[in-house]
Every structure is written in structure tokens, then in C-alpha cells.
Amino acid sequence: xxxYNLQKFLYEINRDPGVQDRYRQDLAxxxxxxxLTEEESGAxxxxxxxxxxxxxxxxxxxxxxAAFLGIEWFDYLDLMRKGIDTHGPVRDGIYAMTGGGxxxxxxxxxx
Amino acid sequence: MSLVYxxxxxxxxxxxxxADLVENTALRDEFYANLHKMRDEISAAGAQAxxxxxxxxxxxxxxxxxxxYCIGMSDNYEGPIEDPAWLKIERRKIxxxxxxxxxxxxxxxxxxxxxxxxxWKFDHGISVPLNFLTPDYxxxxxxxxxxxxxxxxxxxxxxxxxxxxxxxxxxxVPERIAIVGTxxxxxxxxxxxxxxxxxxxxxxxxxxxxxxDKDALLDYDDxxxxxxxxxxxxxxxxxxxxxxxAGTTGTLHFYTAELPIFAVGCTAAKFDx
Numbered sequence: 001x002x003x004y005n006l007q008k009f010l011y012e013i014n015r016d017p018g019v020q021d022r023y024r025q026d027l028a029x030x031x032x033x034x035x036l037t038e039e040e041s042g043a044x045x046x047x048x049x050x051x052x053x054x055x056x057x058x059x060x061x062x063x064x065x066a067a068f069l070g071i072e073w074f075d076y077l078d079l080m081r082k083g084i085d086t087h088g089p090v091r092d093g094i095y096a097m098t099g100g101g102x103x104x105x106x107x108x109x110x111x
Numbered sequence: 112m113s114l115v116y117x118x119x120x121x122x123x124x125x126x127x128x129x130a131d132l133v134e135n136t137a138l139r140d141e142f143y144a145n146l147h148k149m150r151d152e153i154s155a156a157g158a159q160a161x162x163x164x165x166x167x168x169x170x171x172x173x174x175x176x177x178x179x180y181c182i183g184m185s186d187n188y189e190g191p192i193e194d195p196a197w198l199k200i201e202r203r204k205i206x207x208x209x210x211x212x213x214x215x216x217x218x219x220x221x222x223x224x225x226x227x228x229x230x231w232k233f234d235h236g237i238s239v240p241l242n243f244l245t246p247d248y249x250x251x252x253x254x255x256x257x258x259x260x261x262x263x264x265x266x267x268x269x270x271x272x273x274x275x276x277x278x279x280x281x282x283x284v285p286e287r288i289a290i291v292g293t294x295x296x297x298x299x300x301x302x303x304x305x306x307x308x309x310x311x312x313x314x315x316x317x318x319x320x321x322x323x324d325k326d327a328l329l330d331y332d333d334x335x336x337x338x339x340x341x342x343x344x345x346x347x348x349x350x351x352x353x354x355x356x357a358g359t360t361g362t363l364h365f366y367t368a369e370l371p372i373f374a375v376g377c378t379a380a381k382f383d384x
Contacts, residue, residue: 007174060168060301067193097302098299104305107133108306
């Protein structure tokens with residue numbers, strides 16, 4: 001129910017270097033300012049891209065958070081697939097997986 | 112003066128950010144050459160300002176206050192908001208023209224309730240096209256946004272009416288204006304399906320777009336678009352607005368579905384003003 005708050009947290013991180021600093025230095029304090037479920041705050045605390053994806057975070061927000069965490073592109077795609085393997089289908093939003101987890105690029109297949 | 116150039120192109124972040132991962136570098140470079148061709152056309156048209164109609168991705172607008180339509184009204188913008196190392200575009204200030212924005216906005220408001228913003232951080236939806244269209248950033252840019260990120264979305268006939276309003280506004284100012292719509296056609300960006308492209312759907316849409324067939328362009332509904340073209344397909348609104356602004360048929364310079372690493376069918380086209 002608090003997907004809005006979860007995405008707001010990530011929106012703030014993605015666009016504000018000051019919030020990025022707080023994420024690195026005072027994550028607990030920053031998380032405390034948002035009304036989140038335990039599952040959501042845990043996913044943020046652990047940088048759990050797969051769970052965040054399953055919770056319904058818009059991919060346009062999530063991919064920049066992954067980049068902020070230093071996650072390479074193909075690893076980002078894999079983490080989302082693993083999230084579905086672990087937690088089941090995307091629960092909310094419009095960024096559901098429709099391709100059965102397959103890769104759509106030769107570059108990813110050959111890496 | 113009037114509208115002196117109208118075109119559309121892709122804006123996916125992979126176009127610059129994943130350039131080094133591309134296997135088919137010849138096709139990649141052909142796409143880049145066609146984006147540069149658009150740059151040359153804009154320059155040859157003597158454009159004094161570039162209106163770029165994009166579908167931004169939560170860089171400035173969030174669900175706490177989401178405008179269906181917004182125009183930038185500043186003398187300076189900044190971008191890209193993404194990590195420059197990730198997007199492979201250096202962050203910088205981009206010149207705007209607040210006075211021109213104000214005049215355009217005043218005219219648009221006669222028919223469309225557009226929001227305006229005196230602060231705007233460009234994301235890849237604008238920064239990637241600018242990287243090719245105005246690499247020297249020597250022409251004022253006026254950002255325009257149509258919310259395409261998620262429902263409720265502005266209906267397609269409203270996007271068409273918005274494009275017509277943009278045209279009326281351009282025709283009422285003395286400056287020579289270029290307008291470019293940026294977005295994807297079918298695509299499933301930032302999901303595990305990144306790289307999935309519905310090429311027949313894209314080609315059918317581009318055929319409608321280049322014929323500037325209003326009825327055919329407005330004959331999509333979002334449920335069907337989402338099923339057949341993904342959430343990225345909602346961005347057809349930007350292309351449709353440009354077709355309405357142009358009011359003419361177009362020329363497709365380039366389209367390929369063979370660069371899926373960019374996560375979109377790569378497109379470059381102009382309307383024959």
C-alpha cells in the first residue's frame with residue numbers, strides 16, 4: 001500500500017545529491033522519514049533490486065537506483081529476474097515482466 | 112516567424128550509455144549518422160530555438176503533483192540528471208529562453224491548461240537527443256513534457272490538440288522554431304524484457320505517423336498499447352503531438368529493431384514542412 005512512499009524515497013535519491021549523501025551516511029535516519037513497510041525498508045536497506053522490482057517500483061526509477069549502487073546493466077536485468085524467482089511476479093505497477101525471463105540481446109547472451 | 116523544422120527521434124538512455132556494448136557497430140553508427148542528419152537539418156532551417164517534446168522519467172515530476180503537460184520557462188537548465196558516467200553524457204548547463212517560453216505558454220494556454228516550470232533538470236529523454244542534435248549547446252532549448260509514465264494518462268486526442276496548440280504558438284512568435292518529439296515506440300525499458308521490440312507494431316505506427324493520418328494515429332487505446340507495445344508504448348504521445356504540430360506528411364530517415372541493446376526501435380524522422 002505504500003508503493004507511493006517507496007518510489008518517493010527513490011525519486012528523492014535519484015535527483016538530489018544531498019539525499020544520496022544521507023543514504024550513504026545516515027540510512028536509518030533517512031528511512032525513518034518515510035512511511036514504509038518492513039519489507040520495503042528492508043529492500044532499501046539491503047539494496048535488494050529484485051525485491052524492489054517485485055514490489056512494483058517503476059523501472060525508470062529503479063534503474064537509476066541500481067546505477068547509484070554501482071550495479072552494471074546486465075546485472076541489473078539479472079537481479080530483477082532473480083527477484084521474480086525468489087518473490088514471485090511483480091505485485092503492482094506497470095513494469096511487469098512479460099518475456100519469461102529471457103534475454104532479448106545478443107550482447108547479454110554472449111557476455 | 113513559424114515552425115521551420117519538425118522531427119522525431121528516440122531517446123533511450125542506452126543510445127549513449129550502452130554505446131560501447133553494441134555488437135553491430137556499423138548499424139549503431141548509421142543510426143548516429145541519421146541523428147546527426149537531423150542536427151544538420153535543424154541548423155540548415157536556421158532555427159533560433161529548439162522545442163523538445165519529451166516524456167520524462169521522474170526527474171522533475173512525481174505522483175505528488177504530476178502535470179499532463181508542462182513547459183520549461185527558464186534561461187538555464189541542467190542535465191543530465193543521471194550519473195554522467197552511466198549515461199556517458201557530461202552534466203552541464205543548457206541555455207533556454209524564458210521570454211520565448213513565456214510567449215509560447217501564454218498562447219498555448221488559450222486552449223490547453225499547460226503547467227510551466229522555471230526549474231528543470233533534463234533526464235535522458237532530453238539529454239540523449241540533445242547530445243546529437245545540439246552537441247555544442249549553441250541554440251536555446253525549451254523543454255516540453257507530456258506525462259507518459261503511467262496512468263492516468265492524457266488521452267491521445269488531447270495530445271493531438273496539444274500539438275496543434277504548440278504549432279499555433281510557434282506561428283505567433285517572430286523566432287524560427289524547430290520542434291522535436293522524443294520517445295520510444297514499442298519497448299519494455301528498465302524491465303527484464305529490456306530489448307524486446309514489436310517491430311511490426313512499430314512499423315505500422317511509423318507508417319501512420321509519416322502519412323500523418325490523424326484518425327489512424329488516434330485509433331490506439333492504452334490497454335491495447337500496453338499489451339502490444341509495452342509501457343514504453345505510452346510515449347507515442349510525443350510523436351503524435353509533433354505530427355499534429357507539423358500538419359504534413361513525413362520522411363522516415365531511419366528505423367531499426369536490430370539494436371535491441373538500446374532497448375528501443377531506433378528512429379529518426381522529420382516532417383516535410
